[in-house]
Each structure stands twice: as C-alpha cells, then as structure tokens.
Amino acid sequence: MSNFTKEQAINLRSQLLRASVQCSERCLYQSAKWIAELASSLKDPADFDSHDDLDSDIAMPDGYPPDRISIFSTSEDDEESRLEAQEIGDYLLAKSFFDCREYDRCAAVFLPLNHTPVNVSSASPEPENHTPTKAGKGKGKAPAQSPEAIPRPRTTSLPRMSQKSLFLALYAKYMAGEKRKDEESEMIMGPMDTGATINKELIEIAQRLEDWFQERAIQGKEAQNHGWLEYLYGVILAKSSSIEDAKEYLIKSVHLNPFIWSAWTELRDLLTNVEALRTITPKLPPHLFTILFNLDANQSLYQTSPDIHSSITELLKAFPTSHYLQTQRALLHYHSKDYEESERIFSSIIHSSPHRLDSLDHYSNVLYVMSSRPKLAFLAQLATQTDKFRPETCCIVGNYYSLKSEHEKAVMYFRRALTLDRQFLSAWTLMGHEYVEMKNTHAAIESYRRAVDINRKDYRAWYGLGQTYEVLEMHLYALHYFQRAAALRPYDKQMWQALGACYEKIERPVQAIKAYKRALVAGMAYIEPAASSSFGSSIASSGEFNTNVFLDPELLFPIALLHEKLNEFEEAAAYMELVLAQEEGPGSVHPDEISQGASQVAEGDGDPVAGADGDVSGTGVTVTTSRARMWLARWAFSKGELKRAMEFATELCEDGFEVEEAKALVRDLRARMESLGK
Numbered sequence: 001m002s003n004f005t006k007e008q009a010i011n012l013r014s015q016l017l018r019a020s021v022q023c024s025e026r027c028l029y030q031s032a033k034w035i036a037e038l039a040s041s042l043k044d045p046a047d048f049d050s051h052d053d054l055d056s057d058i059a060m061p062d063g064y065p066p067d068r069i070s071i072f073s074t075s076e077d078d079e080e081s082r083l084e085a086q087e088i089g090d091y092l093l094a095k096s097f098f099d100c101r102e103y104d105r106c107a108a109v110f111l112p113l114n115h116t117p118v119n120v121s122s123a124s125p126e127p128e129n130h131t132p133t134k135a136g137k138g139k140g141k142a143p144a145q146s147p148e149a150i151p152r153p154r155t156t157s158l159p160r161m162s163q164k165s166l167f168l169a170l171y172a173k174y175m176a177g178e179k180r181k182d183e184e185s186e187m188i189m190g191p192m193d194t195g196a197t198i199n200k201e202l203i204e205i206a207q208r209l210e211d212w213f214q215e216r217a218i219q220g221k222e223a224q225n226h227g228w229l230e231y232l233y234g235v236i237l238a239k240s241s242s243i244e245d246a247k248e249y250l251i252k253s254v255h256l257n258p259f260i261w262s263a264w265t266e267l268r269d270l271l272t273n274v275e276a277l278r279t280i281t282p283k284l285p286p287h288l289f290t291i292l293f294n295l296d297a298n299q300s301l302y303q304t305s306p307d308i309h310s311s312i313t314e315l316l317k318a319f320p321t322s323h324y325l326q327t328q329r330a331l332l333h334y335h336s337k338d339y340e341e342s343e344r345i346f347s348s349i350i351h352s353s354p355h356r357l358d359s360l361d362h363y364s365n366v367l368y369v370m371s372s373r374p375k376l377a378f379l380a381q382l383a384t385q386t387d388k389f390r391p392e393t394c395c396i397v398g399n400y401y402s403l404k405s406e407h408e409k410a411v412m413y414f415r416r417a418l419t420l421d422r423q424f425l426s427a428w429t430l431m432g433h434e435y436v437e438m439k440n441t442h443a444a445i446e447s448y449r450r451a452v453d454i455n456r457k458d459y460r461a462w463y464g465l466g467q468t469y470e471v472l473e474m475h476l477y478a479l480h481y482f483q484r485a486a487a488l489r490p491y492d493k494q495m496w497q498a499l500g501a502c503y504e505k506i507e508r509p510v511q512a513i514k515a516y517k518r519a520l521v522a523g524m525a526y527i528e529p530a531a532s533s534s535f536g537s538s539i540a541s542s543g544e545f546n547t548n549v550f551l552d553p554e555l556l557f558p559i560a561l562l563h564e565k566l567n568e569f570e571e572a573a574a575y576m577e578l579v580l581a582q583e584e585g586p587g588s589v590h591p592d593e594i595s596q597g598a599s600q601v602a603e604g605d606g607d608p609v610a611g612a613d614g615d616v617s618g619t620g621v622t623v624t625t626s627r628a629r630m631w632l633a634r635w636a637f638s639k640g641e642l643k644r645a646m647e648f649a650t651e652l653c654e655d656g657f658e659v660e661e662a663k664a665l666v667r668d669l670r671a672r673m674e675s676l677g678k
Helices: 006-025 029-041 078-086 088-099 103-110 163-185 202-219 228-239 243-256 261-269 274-283 288-300 306-318 323-335 339-352 360-369 373-386 391-403 407-420 425-437 441-454 459-471 475-488 493-505 509-523 553-565 569-581 596-603 623-638 642-655 659-675
Strands: none
Touching (some): 006 029, 006 261, 078 163, 088 103, 103 163, 163 202, 163 228, 228 243, 228 261, 243 261, 261 288, 274 288, 288 306, 288 323, 306 323, 323 360, 339 360, 339 373, 373 391, 391 407, 391 425, 441 459, 459 475, 459 493, 493 509, 509 553, 569 623, 623 642, 623 659, 642 659
C-alpha cells in the first residue's frame, strides 16, 4: 500500500474526488463525506517515490486531473452523457427538492404519479390502523407486516432518463417511505412504536427496478450499468429480508463501481459472522476499497487479530492523516479492552479535528468505562458546542449523566438520539443499560430487542438481554441470550462467566464447569508464554506445570464448588489450591504442590489472551482466597491431616476474613489433637 508511485497517487486522488462528487450528486452524503476525507488524507504525491523525474504538470490518466474535477461529473457513456445534459435543469430542480427534504416532489420530477398520494376527504387525517396492536408476549412488539401484504401499486413504464436521474428519483421515493414510517411510529417506545412499521414504498421501487433491469438485459446493456441502481436494489432486498439476493446485487454494484462506499457498508451489515465474510471475499473485486471493506467488516464482527492491526498500519502509510483509520485502530483497542490506548488515540483525533463527531459515542463509552468524568464532561461540552442535534452528541451527554448516576436524564438524551436517528444502535443499547439501572426491566428488554433487530452482531445487546432476564429469574431465557453473546465474543471472559453462572442456577453443573473453564481460557494472561498454547499443558500436568500463568480466582472458586457438588472432592481440592496460588501470582507455587487432577481444566478450547505488558501480580488475600483456605482447612480436617488443617486455620486468623470461623476451627483442631495426644 505504501509502494505507490507519484502517478498512481495522483490518479487515486483523482478517482476518489470523482467518486465523492458522484455520491454527492446522488445525495449519498455520508459516503461522499467519507470518500472526500479519505482523499484529503492521502499522502502528498510529492512524498511518493517516482520512477523518473516528473514535472508538476504531468498528464493525468483518464483525462481527470485533480484541478479540473467539476462539481458535476459526466458519464463516460455517450448515451448517458447526452441524457444527463438534456436533464440538467430537471436534475437540479429534483436535487434541490431532495436537499430540502421534499422527497415526494423530488421523485415526481422524473417519475409519473401512479396514484393520488394523499386521500383528500373530510375524514380524519389520522391513519386507519391507528389502534396499536398488542405486543407479543415476550417479544415486546407486534408482528411485522409482510411486504407482500401491501397493495401493489399500478405502475407505468419508466420514461427514458439517465441512470443518475433514475437513481435520484427512486432513492427519493425510498427516503419518503422512510420518513413516513418514522412519522407513523411517532414517539420513541410510544404506543405506535412497535418496530413493526414498514416502508410502504419498497414494493413499487422494487418493481420499477426489476423492470429496468429486465429491459437492460433484453437490450444487452447490463455491462454499461453504473452500479448505483444495483446498490439501491440491494438495499430494498435487504429491507425485505431477502439477504442472499441483496448480497448478490451489492456485489454486482461494487464490481460495476468499486467506489460506491454505501454499497460496501450495506454489504458489511448483512454479514453475520466471520465465516460469511470469508465466503464473499473471493467474490469481491481487487481494489483498494476491498481492503477497506475487509477492515470495516472485521471491525463490525469484533475481530481484533494482529493481521487487522497490520492492515491498518499499511493503510496509514498511504493515508497518514486518515481519521477513519485512526478511529478503526482505537476501536480495535476498545474491543480488546485496552482502554488506555484507545483513549489516547481518540484524544489525538480530537486534538487534530475537534469538530469531528463521527464515532465519538464510542469514545464516550471508553471514558465511561474508565470513569474519567472530567474528560467525559469536556467531550460532552465540545460535542454540544459543535452540534447538539447529532445522535453522537446525545449519546455522549447521556453517558455523562449516566456516570453521574442521573439515569432519568441519561434516558432522555438517548431517546433524543433515537428521535434524530431510529437506527442509531448505540442509543438503543445504552438506553437498555439505563433502564436496567432504573429497575425498569420491561423497557430494558424492549430497548435491547430493538438493538438486536438493527444489528444482530451486537453482543452487548444480547448480553444485556441475558442480564435482564437473570434479574427476572428467568434463567432459561437468560441462558439463550448469554449463549448468543458468547458465540459473538468467544474470547471474552465476561460472556463465559455469565454463561457458567446461569448454568449453575439451573442445576447443570457439568455445563457450568465447562463454561467457567472457557472463561479461564479467555482470561488467561502470560508473563512468559509456554511453547504450547493448549490450556491443559499450561496449567498443571505431570511435570509440565507452567508457573507463568495467572488465573482468575473468581472463576477457579466456583469450579471447585461445582466439583464438590458432583462429589469430586479431589478435583475440588486441586482447584481450591489453585485459588490460593493466585495470591502471590504466577511462579509462586511449585508444580508438585498442585494435584494432578487440575490438569483436566484443559477441556476449554481456544487460544489464551496474552498479557499486554507481561507484568502479572498476585491478588493478595481476598474474600475468595480466604473462603478457599477455609474449605481446604476443613477438607484436611476431614481427611485427618490435622497439622495441615491447623496451618490453614492459623493463616485464616491472620487474614482478616473468615476470622470467627477460623478461630472456632482452631479450637476444634486443638481439641482433636489433644485427644489424640499430638
């Protein structure tokens, strides 16, 4: 990526600027902004290596020098170019309507009206189906109306127009439908906001596009398509839950025009797991945006492998000032729970671009987790001064009030964010967290459900649903949602720990032990990693115990108790000794001191997580380690190992935890020892 020549750099910048203009012409403003930012962050062509000395007035490939990029693009297709020239007046009128959010007027410039859009009568303007449907039990929403159930409007043949104008008209109809859908839903989580309202323009748009594609196929002009209408049809199919067909058309779109970033983001949102990403990757064109898409898709799937970091490093060599790439790296650290590094990167982004609000809601999450109230207050003030009516700003302010434990105010701001954008995922999830704090479990469940409806890859919403049902003591429901969260985050200790606790509550000790062991795998930290990455060889096996491993005693202790419940006392004792071994940290215990039975902890699979700096200290004496010491003292007492039991009990008297029970045990031990004459 850093081996561009000067010619390639200039050509790439020219293509990016042209792509930004094309997106802007079609009112895809977020994509236009993203591509323009990428173009501005491209390394200065003067800094690239060149094969020969080139003058500053080098001839540009394709005839598009950067200094001659027009605010209006022209098609390379002669027929399309003529049509665009003929339509320039109507196009400017339609685009001005779109920019003023008059979507129906925009569409009407190019498309004939098929029916009267408004039923003019003396009846109430309220829709006929204004009576809210009762929410389904457990689901919290009414069943969605099938698109096939919508009356199919009578359509007429499309007038002859350019692809650009057709896209603008159909996209305006789509936006008009989205606007009406939001209006029918009314207030956030109100009686009409069941999540079942649909865009009633989808059927007509789909029919028009199908007719257009069929006509192009008959004329043999499919290769001359520009990709924009394929992208729009992919969006319509995705909204109609035809996921595989939507992927097919979006892939067609990026093959026809790789610079349609909106198509890439829609394709990313349709991927449910890493395997789905691997399946479509060979079908994508060899292009810069394919690399950026893979980075973005892996980020959305919460992948944090070293290869992704390497990819960002290579891209930053070509785009050294790209805030997008810097944000991706910050998010990688955030998902890896390296909050300090994530905060440092976000802070540098704000320093270089203080008015950029994109992804700052994630930065506020980082500051919230770090309990950095002064920085979060500064961020909230900065975002409010920049634009108080951005969803990101509302989420930042909501996080600030949440950190102050003012949960009602936090909910108010999260609702405001959703009023601005009902598809803003972070607001739904964060609002669910606040409702949990307020003990409003019904509202919390609805918030989390709306979050997973928007993005089924959001492990936080699945985990939140599990926690909420756990509060309601509906453990089988909670188990299902914890399983979904653990599947999305297999290397997150918190997911497996919650799953283990849930299994424990429904009296399934064997599954609980396995889940806790998976949590141990995910939570391991190394000082000096062993040659083998298998879990068993690094815990305790005959002569192969790795003393450089730190294990969470809060996970070891419930495993020991579960083995006790299964009458596996030797195994329970081995885990209790492992709990004690964590007081002084890795290397504090000799392998011979640990029962060989603990080697069976290897039933978990997956690679352990290495420590960031390799410095792992012990926990010291805690309530958990004191309880383990008491258990071992009683275990030794029951086996007749009075001297060892006395050592444990004496240590307990000095710990400050379990002192009274320890003193009583010491008295019993002394009495037994005296009776035996020891």
